[in-house]
Amino acid sequence: MRQPADELSIVGKSLIKPDAFSKVSGQTKFADDLALPRMIYGRILRSPHPHARILRVDTSRARAHPGVLAVLTGDDLPIKFGILPVSQDEEALAKEKVRYVGDPIAAVAATDEWIADEALDLIDVQFQELPPVMSIEQAIAGAGEPIHGTSNVHKTVALEFGDTDEALRAAAHVREDAVFFEGSTHLPMEQHAAVAQVAADGKLTLWTSSQTPHYVHRALGKVLEMPMSRIRVIATPNGGGFGGKSDIFAHELVAAKLALVTGRPVKITLTREEVFYAHRGRHPVLMKVKTGFRKDGRITAMQFQSFLDGGGYGSYGVASTYYTGALQATTYAIPRYRFEAVRFFTNKPPCGPKRGHGTPQPRFALETHLDKVAEELGIDPVELRRRNLPKPDSRTVNWLRITSIGLEECINKVVEGSGFLKRRTSMPAGRGLGFAVSCYLSGAGTAIYWNEMPHSEVQLKLDRNGGVSLLCGAIDIGQGSDHILAAIVAEVLGVSLEDIQLTTADTDLTPIDLGSYSSRVTFMAGNAAKAAAEKVRDRLFEVAAKALQCDPDELIARDHRVVRRNRPADGMDFAQAVQLAEAQDGLVTGTGSYTPPKLAGPYKGSGVGPSPAYSYSAAVVEVDCDSRTGEVRVPEVWIAHDIGRAINPMLVIGQVEGSVYMALGEALMEEQSFRLGLHKFPSLLEYKSPTALETPIMHTYLVETIDREGPFGAKEAGQGPLLPVIPAVANAIYNALGVRIDEVPITPDKVLKAMNDRSKRVGPKSVPAFDFPPLINADVPDEWKGK
């Protein structure tokens, strides 16, 4: 049931966050803040080589070192694991082979971290070094021993929706571009940490700074060969995640094993350098995009190719690969579409999901490509987008179901706010404006483990004073999910935020939520919370109606009261209604679940991309370039985001601003790159990220479309707003200097190089030759047939 905004008392208001009190006062306990009696410390020995065979691991000297309580090697944890069921290729401690600098080999538990570190130095490992594979080109060349199995190809995709060759032949204008997007890492300010404890009865508890405690729970069960009921995983508040804590990490499994072996609580906190190796960040992706247009600028067909540099293990890579081709058609009506992709194993830390998972790279390719096409066609870049917008309540050619679209309004907001159309033709020297749009999912529509069960569940329990206990598996990683869940329940029950007591992300206590990834929590856990609250409310209304001798439909819950809508004096306190209900049939509880609608299209690989609703964003970025040094400064950004409904506008704006900041870091300076097998920047000293001084003025516009699938109409905010900013920077640099930097990050040396080069461009000339598998010709949805 959709309620007009003026009837809402909490949803839509910028209330301050409940968990912030403990954060501003230093009381929040992050994982590394936990200290248990008799606790000891674990440290992990990591590979110094990018690619090597392990010949021998001798731990005898380490074991004899005073203060050491246990030493583990690969033999102690032989069972493989991985976040995706199709990629169970990781070992907690490598047994036969190491695949990147930083790959875990052995672990030590000691009475303090210094002793543990000394013991690591006493472990002798004999390696046989193998030639490393450090790039897409080297992976294709395939010299030397493959990193896994018989080839460095991890995953290929080849899909076609309608005949793109024919449509391109018939197009009035065709353009092809190749671009490269370098990898970058999440850099959450909190370094990963885990504490494991084994109770006297053998039950294991693991506290961990994880975005996905449910998947950690599963992996612990598998690797330790223990029933999940004997394991409890508690996610601690994450000091930032951005996707970097959504995998299963060696230190979590190792801490658990060390606790089991020693019988003492064990803490492992990664150093900052280790966090760079844990990674699972942005894939470096080389891309080619080829698009056909009619004279009026409307797209006739697109062919897209991605080459992903995956790192040493699978991680989320299969999903990442599909994501590089999934969301092209959600922002543009593309009648015919071909997508080919390949992910390679390389000898680098494994890549995975970073804010925008697999979609910022193709978005960069697509939006810079369209900017170039607009110029060739003599259409302004905004108009070119407008002519290709998809329709609300439609399906894309690759079968993604779209509900609401606020993209046009987003475009209008930033274009008007920045004066884009007028100002871009008359910018002072070195200044430029760039424009781009994007789209993101409100939660992945299919779960990692395919089953029929809900993706989010919430349980409520009411006490006799009208207090509400809310239990949910979701973990707040800073995005504010605790607040959102409380706000939704408080709204439905007509109570205040402070009446809601949250218990989250504890596998013993809370029902399942799949995790804080893919921008799913507000949408999915929010829907579950709303369903649970509505159930409870209905029960209260039933008993209250009887007492008030009216129809339950006449009642509303507002301001801690249950009253008749048209006679508000006629009613009772909320707590009184709870007491009546409890007297009548016992404890007042309610559960709610959310299972996304089945949205996958009729082809293999259709599971990645569908979401119950898509958010939209548009951005205009202003740059100020120094043509002498090549330095690019961003003084101002205009960003509009279609949030569906802002459950808390202040929190949404916070997410948008944080996304813009992170996007600028990626666009201009951040890179996870390697020299001779070694990470070039594995510390905060070397890995540059923007400071308070480098963050521009931001004009944020929230567009509300009240999506029919979202809780109170809400969609996602945490990832989408990052996407348009990176290509908008590149487009602005072209507007300022007339050079095309088709490679992220856009560092000063690249700008200078482009300015001094005849082509006025830096970027890949083309993509390498690669034999993609035969195309799977998928059917197109009815609405695209014959178009």
Place this chain on the structure above:
Amino acid sequence: MRRRVAVTINGAKHEHEVEPRLLLVQYIRELAGLTGTHVGCDTSNCGACTVEVDGHSVKSCTIFAVQADGAEITTIEGLAKGSTLHPLQQAFWDEHGLQCGFCTPGMIMAAKQLLERNPNPTEREIRVGLEGNLCRCTGYHNIVKAIRCRTQGAGRRFLTEGEVRWRFHN
């Protein structure tokens, strides 16, 4: 070769035998048990460990505990009076100057010193003053806003009258 270190933290005396290599931040977190001071790096870049030592804001990972012998130290836990927050803490909360909250204690300690040296900083002066403190979540704007609102007593742009506010009960 352990050495005796005696410090006052948030008004309370602490005395321990420590190894000379122990960093002040480790002393504060592990021996004094005050975990509001965080560690976000090992290269003195993030500022999550910022505390006040004898009235100066210091990244507590940059000095050894033995160097702080005899010092008066204030950490984030020492700012609030009971459940009444320090005005900067309140401002960070009101202005949504934090998301995950990991950088927050360091930010607040750095901001406190900044305002003590310069009670009416311009926006640019605030940004320059915070350059040694990294935040990955907020994009810094609400942090700057919180510090400005604290200095101007204004702000609260998000909170309108009649809105329910979360309050601390205890």
